[in-house]
Each structure stands twice: as structure tokens, then as C-alpha cells.
Amino acid sequence: MLAADPSTNPPLRTLAGARGIGIGAAVAPGPLANDPAYRATLAREMNMIVAENCMKLHQIQPRQGQYDFAGADALAAFAASNNMRLRGHTLVWHQSAPGWLKDRQWSRAELLNVLSQHIATVVGRYKGRVCCWDVVNEALDDKTPGLRTSLWHDVIGPDYLDHAFRFAHAADPRAKLFYNDYGTEGLNRKSDEQYAMLKAMLARGVPVHGVGFQCHFVFDSYPAPETLVSNMNRFADLGLETQITELDLRISTPVTPEKLERQARAYGEIFRAALEARNCTAVLTWGLTDKYSWVPAFFKGFDAGLLFDKDYAPKPAHDAVHQALSIDADLAVPPGSRGAGPKL
Ligand code: 9MR
Numbered sequence: 417m418l419a420a421d422p423s424t425n426p427p428l429r430t431l432a433g434a435r436g437i438g439i440g441a442a443v444a445p446g447p448l449a450n451d452p453a454y455r456a457t458l459a460r461e462m463n464m465i466v467a468e469n470c471m472k473l474h475q476i477q478p479r480q481g482q483y484d485f486a487g488a489d490a491l492a493a494f495a496a497s498n499n500m501r502l503r504g505h506t507l508v509w510h511q512s513a514p515g516w517l518k519d520r521q522w523s524r525a526e527l528l529n530v531l532s533q534h535i536a537t538v539v540g541r542y543k544g545r546v547c548c549w550d551v552v553n554e555a556l557d558d559k560t561p562g563l564r565t566s567l568w569h570d571v572i573g574p575d576y577l578d579h580a581f582r583f584a585h586a587a588d589p590r591a592k593l594f595y596n597d598y599g600t601e602g603l604n605r606k607s608d609e610q611y612a613m614l615k616a617m618l619a620r621g622v623p624v625h626g627v628g629f630q631c632h633f634v635f636d637s638y639p640a641p642e643t644l645v646s647n648m649n650r651f652a653d654l655g656l657e658t659q660i661t662e663l664d665l666r667i668s669t670p671v672t673p674e675k676l677e678r679q680a681r682a683y684g685e686i687f688r689a690a691l692e693a694r695n696c697t698a699v700l701t702w703g704l705t706d707k708y709s710w711v712p713a714f715f716k717g718f719d720a721g722l723l724f725d726k727d728y729a730p731k732p733a734h735d736a737v738h739q740a741l742s743i744d745a746d747l748a749v750p751p752g753s754r755g756a757g758p759k760l
Pocket of ligand 1: 468469472511553630662710
């Protein structure tokens with residue numbers, strides 16, 4: 417079933433490469449090591465991968481100063497041997513603070529030192545192998561304007577972002593450094609705030625190069641494609657690359673053929689929006705197959721958000737993406753003119 421399905425021919429990565437855009441998926445070391453169909457499908461269809469969890473602070477530095485690089489090394493090796501780019505996710509995130517970090521009092525100087533050590537160690541290890549880092553993830557508050565409360569924010573202050581980006585740039589001056597968030601995909605209060613924040617960081621000379629739009633949506637409820645394009649374009653106007661970093665379109669159960677068709681249309685629209693936006697350099701889905709998606713565990717009553725089903729069969733969504741990437745129509749963005757342009 418895997419290789420024979422004509423809808424995968426040519427594979428998505430070939431089509432995406434011809435359009436000058438990256439296509440990827442979030443990956444976990446477990447199935448990468450143990451599931452041959454996972455490896456084969458990834459290698460065939462994707463030209464990028466991103467670490468779903470194994471580069472988060474609590475996994476990569478589970479005790480202070482003691483690093484566990486096994487999972488991240490496996491991803492880096494897989495990317496290198498399959499001619500894929502690797503995204504690093506994520507250096508600073510309020511949700512990945514292990515016990516050693518959150519269960520004690522820190523002075524500002526001590527915590528800045530923790531931040532600097534962590535970033536120098538992790539970014540330094542993958543220097544030249546990670547194309548783009550999500551340096552800071554989800555710093556903006558959902559409900560009230562401003563940065564959310566977190567250890568980093570509360571102890572270091574709002575300039576923890578500037579420091580994180582500067583530390584990352586020092587450790588790998590060629591890596592593209594991203595700010596990544598959700599709820600900022602459309603034109604709204606939070607995306608305006610993200611725009612103002614990044615504009616101010618650029619004005620201060622902070623080395624930020626890109627912005628990631630997560631795009632965890634429900635299959636029949638998401639921002640209009642033209643809104644996605646205008647929003648991405650205003651960030652491009654600041655000189656930033658844009659990427660869709662965590663796309664999935666979850667379906668309310670029961671999953672029916674009609675819902676899968678609706679999901680396919682949505683995937684097609686979102687990929688066309690990415691292709692139309694001036695400086696969108698990649699689209700990554702948050703997982704490869706519905707077999708391992710985070711969705712059912714986090715959203716009761718939802719499932720099936722990805723391009724491949726639990727048996728690795730390409731879903732209608734896959735075929736819609738295939739078609740979106742194949743369309744020969746004139747585009748605003750000629751291949752090769754995007755900021756990063758895959759080296760593939
Ligand atoms: O998919 C990830 C899930 O397996 C983890 O348990 C969870 C907490 O670490 O993080 C999930 O990934 C999140 C990502 O890192 C940031 N954006 C939201 C993603 C879905 O929650």
C-alpha cells in the first residue's frame with residue numbers, strides 16, 4: 417500500500433521542492449526507531465522535520481547541567497541521511513520547565529545564566545544542522561495584552577526574549593531564529609501584538625529572523641485564507657520569514673468521509689495561502705500520521721488531524737496538498753525567491 421499508491425507520486429517533497437517551499441512534519445524518536453513505515457513515509461514525503469518534544473528543555477536537560485541528546489541526535493541523523501532540513505523546537509517555553517527549574521528560587525543573574533548555558537549547549541551542539549530554531553514559544557498571553565506570566569518572564573523580566581535570541585545567535589550565527597505562537601494566524605488582537613513585539617525587537621537589533629504560525633485548527637473553523645496571506649505578508653514586510661509550523665486540522669468524531677473531504681479542502685486552502693504569501697518558507701504538520709497525533713489525548717472528541725491515516729494511507733487531505741503543490745498557475749512568488757529556499 418505504501419509505495420504503490422499513485423497519489424503519492426511524485427511525493428510531496430518533490431513538488432514542494434519545485435515550488436521553493438519546505439514541507440515537513442513533527443517527529444518523535446520512538447516511532448522513528450521502531451516503526452519502519454513511519455520512517456519510510458517521512459523520508460519519501462517530507463523535506464523537513466521538527467522535534468515534537470525531544471528538544472524541549474525538560475527532555476533535553478532533565479537535570480541541571482545534565483543533557484540527554486539521544487532523541488535529538490536521532491532526529492538530526494535521520495534528517496542528514498535523508499537530505500531533510502531540521503527545525504529546532506523549542507528553547508524557551510513556559511510549559512517545559514522541569515522540577516529542577518521551577519522548584520526553587522532564582523535570582524535574575526542566576527536564571528540568565530541558566531538560559532545562556534542551556535541555549536549555548538543545545539544550539540551549539542546542533543550548529544549547522546538545525547536550519548531554524550523556535551527560540552521562544554508562546555510568550556504572549558491569550559487573554560490579556562502583554563507577555564504571559566512564566567518563570568522566565570517573572571524572574572528575568574520582559575527582556576528575556578531579547579536575551580534568548582542573542583544567546584542563540586551567538587551559538588549559531590547562521591541558524592534562522594523564530595518566534596513561534598498560536599492564535600496569531602489571523603488578523604486579531606494577539607497577532608497585532610505579536611507584530612508590534614517583533615517590530616520593536618527588530619528595531620532594538622535583536623536577531624530575530626522569522627515567525628512561526630502554529631495553525632492548530634478545527635477542520636471547519638479557521639481563519640480565511642486571504643486573512644492568513646495578509647497577516648503573513650505584514651510580517652514579511654518587516655523583513656521576517658514566515659512558516660506554518662504546527663498545522664493540523666482536527667475532526668470531531670465520528671470521522672466521516674464528508675468530514676475528511678471538508679478537511680481536504682481546508683488543507684488545500686491553507687497550503688495555497690502559504691504558497692501565495694510572499695515569504696513563507698515552509699509548512700510543517702504537527703505529526704505525520706493520525707497513529708501518533710497529540711490530538712485525541714488533548715481534545716476529547718477529536719481525531720484525524722493529519723495527512724496520513726493510522727495505516728499510513730494518504731488521506732483526501734494529502735491529495736489536496738498534492739494538488740495545491742502541483743498547480744501550475746502563475747504565483748506571486750516564483751520558486752527560489754523565498755527567504756530560506758530549501759537547499760534540496
Ligand atoms: O504535541 C506535543 C505533545 O506531545 C506534548 O505532550 C505537549 C507538551 O509538551 O506539547 C505538544 O506540542 C505543542 C508544541 O510544543 C507547542 N505548540 C502546541 C503543541 C500542541 O500542544
